[in-house]
Amino acid sequence: MTILRLFTILFIVACTALAWFVLGSALTMRSLDAGQSAAVLSGWGPPLAQKHPTAWYESPGTRDGRRVLRPTASTVNVGLHYAPRQRGLLWYRTYEADFKAEYVFENPTPIPQTIFVQFVLPAETASYNAFSFLLNGKPTSANVTGREPITEAIALEAGGRATLAVAYKTRGLDRWDYGFGEEARVQNFVLHMNADFAEVDFPAGSPTERKRTAAGWDVQWSYADEIGARPIAMAMPNVLNPGPVAARITFFAPVSLVFFFAVLVILCLVKGVNLHPMNFFFLAAGCFAFQLLFAYLVDIIPLHVAFTLSAIVSLVLVGGYLFKVCGPRFARMASLAQFAYMVLFSYSFFFDGLSGLTIAVGAIITLAILMAATARVDWAEKFPRRRATPPPLSHHA
Numbered sequence: 195m196t197i198l199r200l201f202t203i204l205f206i207v208a209c210t211a212l213a214w215f216v217l218g219s220a221l222t223m224r225s226l227d228a229g230q231s232a233a234v235l236s237g238w239g240p241p242l243a244q245k246h247p248t249a250w251y252e253s254p255g256t257r258d259g260r261r262v263l264r265p266t267a268s269t270v271n272v273g274l275h276y277a278p279r280q281r282g283l284l285w286y287r288t289y290e291a292d293f294k295a296e297y298v299f300e301n302p303t304p305i306p307q308t309i310f311v312q313f314v315l316p317a318e319t320a321s322y323n324a325f326s327f328l329l330n331g332k333p334t335s336a337n338v339t340g341r342e343p344i345t346e347a348i349a350l351e352a353g354g355r356a357t358l359a360v361a362y363k364t365r366g367l368d369r370w371d372y373g374f375g376e377e378a379r380v381q382n383f384v385l386h387m388n389a390d391f392a393e394v395d396f397p398a399g400s401p402t403e404r405k406r407t408a409a410g411w412d413v414q415w416s417y418a419d420e421i422g423a424r425p426i427a428m429a430m431p432n433v434l435n436p437g438p439v440a441a442r443i444t445f446f447a448p449v450s451l452v453f454f455f456a457v458l459v460i461l462c463l464v465k466g467v468n469l470h471p472m473n474f475f476f477l478a479a480g481c482f483a484f485q486l487l488f489a490y491l492v493d494i495i496p497l498h499v500a501f502t503l504s505a506i507v508s509l510v511l512v513g514g515y516l517f518k519v520c521g522p523r524f525a526r527m528a529s530l531a532q533f534a535y536m537v538l539f540s541y542s543f544f545f546d547g548l549s550g551l552t553i554a555v556g557a558i559i560t561l562a563i564l565m566a567a568t569a570r571v572d573w574a575e576k577f578p579r580r581r582a583t584p585p586p587l588s589h590h591a
Contacts, residue, residue: 199470199471200459202471202474203455203459203471203474206471206474206475206478207448207451207452207455207478209478210448210451210478210479210481210482211447211448211451213482214444214445214447214448214482214485215445217444217485217486217489218441218444218445220489221283221437221440221441221444221489222437222438222441224282224283224437225282225283225284225435225437225438225441234279234281234286234288234367238279238286238288238365238366238367239317239319239320239321239364239365239366239367240317240319240320240366240367241317241366241367241368241369241370241371242291242316242317242320242364242366242369242370242371243316243317243370243371243372243373244293244315244316244370244371244372244373245314245316245372245373245374245375246265246268246372246373246374246375246377246380247265247297247311247312247313247314247358247360248262248263248264248311248312248375249262249263249264249265249299249309249310249311249312249356250262250263250309250310250312251263251301251303251307251308251309251310252308263299263300263302263309264377264379264380264381265297265298265299265358265381265382265383266298266299266300266355266381266382267297267298267381267382267383268295268296268297268298268380268382268383268384268385269295269296269384270293270294270295270372270383270384270385270386271293271294271295271385271386271387271388272291272292272293272294272370272372272385272386272387272388273291273292273387273388273389273390274289274290274291274292274370274387274388274389274390274391274428275289275290275291275292275390276289276389276390276391276430276431277289277290278430278433280436280493282437282493283435283436283437283438283440283492283493284435284436284437284438285433285434285435285436286367287367287368287430287431287432287433288365288366288367288430289365289366289367289370289430290363290364290365291363291364291365291366291370292363293360293361293362293363293364294359294360294361295359295360295361296357296358296359296360297357297358297360298355298356298357298358299311299355299356299357299358300350300353300354300355300356301350301351301352301353301354301355302353303352304352304353305352306349306350306351306352306354307349307350307352308347308348308349308350309347309348309349309350309356310345310346310347311329311345311346311347311348311356311358312343312344312345313327313343313344313358313360314343314344315338315340315344315362316364316366316371317340317364317366318340318341319340320340320364320365320366321340321364321365322340322362322363322364323362323363323364324361324362324363325338325361325362326359326360326361326362327344327346327358327359327360328358328359328360329346329348329356329357329358329359330348330356330357331357331359334346368429368430369397369427369428369429369430370427370428371398371425371426371427372385372425372426372427373425373426374423374425377423379419379420379421379423380417380419380420380423381417381418381419381420382417382418382419383415383416383417383420383423384414384415384416384417385414385415385426386412386413386414387401387411387412387413387414387415387428388407388410388411388412388413389410389411389413389428390409390410391410391411391430391431392410392411392431393431393432394410394411394413394428394431395428395429395431396426396427396428396429397427397429398424398425398426398427399415399423399424399425399426399427401413401414401415402414402415402416403416413428434497434544436492436493436497436500437492437493439492439497439543439544440485440488440489440492442543443485443488443540443543444485444489446539446540446543446553447481447482447484447485447536447540449539449553450481450535450536450539450540451478451481451535451536453535453539453556453557453560454481454531454532454535454536455474455477455478456560456564457528457531457535457560457563457564458474458477458528458531460564460568461524461527461528461531463568464568465524467520467524469519469520473515473519476515477512477515477516480508480511480512480515481508481512481532481536483504483507483508483511484504484505484507484508484536484537484540485504485540487503487504487507487508488500488501488504491503491504501540501541501544505536505537505540508532508536508537509529509532509533509537512528512529512532513525513526513528513529513532516528516529534556535556535560539552539553539556
C-alpha cells in the first residue's frame with residue numbers, strides 16, 4: 195500500500211459520493227411533487243377542525259345587539275378510522291371521521307325568546323355524507339353547502355330548552371381538532387373519541403380519561419365547569435415516507451463508505467492482501483448499487499422489503515467479488531464490515547433522531563477496532579520510504 199494508492203482510493207470515494215449526491219437530489223425532487231399533495235387534498239380533504247356551536251338572541255342593550263349563549267350541556271362522539279394512502283414516494287396520513295353530537299341550549303331570560311343556533315362544519319373543501327342537523331327534532335331548512343355556517347332559529351319559552359343533534363361522516367388529513375373559539379367557559383361538556391390506531395398524539399389538551407382497546411384507544415375529555423378550556427386534537431400516527439428516508443440514506447452513504455473502506459485498507463495491511471485501486475472502484479460500485487436499487491424500489495414495493503432486497507443485492511455483489519479476488523476468509527471479514535457500516539448504518543435512518551448517534555457510535559467503534567488491529571503494526575514497514583537510487587559508477591577506459 196502506497197500513499198499514491200491511498201489518494202486514489204480517496205478519489206474513488208469522492209466520485210462515488212458525488213454520484214450519491216446526484217441520486218439523493220433526484221429522490222428529494224421526486225418527494226416534493228406538489229401535484230400528488232393536491233390530488234390527496236382533492237380526494238380526501240384537508241385537516242379537520244370542528245368548532246363548538248354558538249347561539250344568541252337579540253338584545254338591544256348590548257354592543258352588537260346580541261346576547262351570546264353557550265351550550266349548557268354537550269355530548270360529542272367521534273370515531274377516527276386511520277387509512278393512510280401512498281402517492282409516489284410519500285405516505286399521506288388520511289383518515290375517516292364519524293361525528294355525532296348533541297348540544298343543549300337554554301333560554302336564560304324570564305320571557306320568550308327567539309334563539310338563533312349556529313353550527314359550522316369543520317372544513318369548506320371536505321365532503322360529507324350521512325349528514326343530519328336536527329333542532330328539537332326538526333331538520334334544518336338552510337341550504338347546507340359546507341362553506342357557510344348553518345343557522346336555525348327556534349322560539350323558546352322562558353327557561354325553555356333546545357337540543358341540537360348533528361351527525362356526519364367525512365374524511366380528512368393529518369389531524370382532527372375540536373375548538374371552543376372565544377368561549378371563556380365550558381360546562382357539562384363530554385367528548386368521547388374512539389381511535390382505531392395504537393400510536394396516539396394529543397397536540398393540544400390532554401384527555402381526562404383513556405383506555406386501551408383491541409383496535410386502538412377509547413379517549414374522553416370531560417369538563418364539568420372549565421374556564422379557559424384548551425382545544426382538543428388528535429394527530430394521526432406518523433408513517434415512514436419512502437422518499438425522504440431513501441434520500442437521507444443516500445446522502446449519508448459516503449460516511450458509511452469511508453468507514454467501510456478504512457476497515458478494508460487496514461485489513462489489507464494486516465493480512466498482507468494487495469487490493470488495487472481498480473478493486474476499490476468495483477467495490478464502491480457494488481455499494482452504490484444498494485442505494486440505486488433502493489431508490490427505484492421504494493415506490494413499487496413496501497419500504498422494508500425494498501431495503502432488504504437492495505441490501506442483499508449489494509452484499510452479494512461485494513462479497514462475491516472479494517471471494518473471487520481474495521478468497522473466502524477475507525471476503526467473510528469484509529462482508530461483515532459492509533453489513534455493519536452500509537446496511538445497519540442505513541437502517542438507523544428508519545428511526546427519527548438516531549442518525550447522529552449512530553454516526554458517533556460507529557466512528558468510535560471503528561476507531562477502537564482499527565487501533566486494536568494495528569497496535570503492533572510496523573508502519574515504517576507498511577509504508578517504506580523510497581530511497582534515492584545512486585547514480586551508476588562511470589567506467590573510464
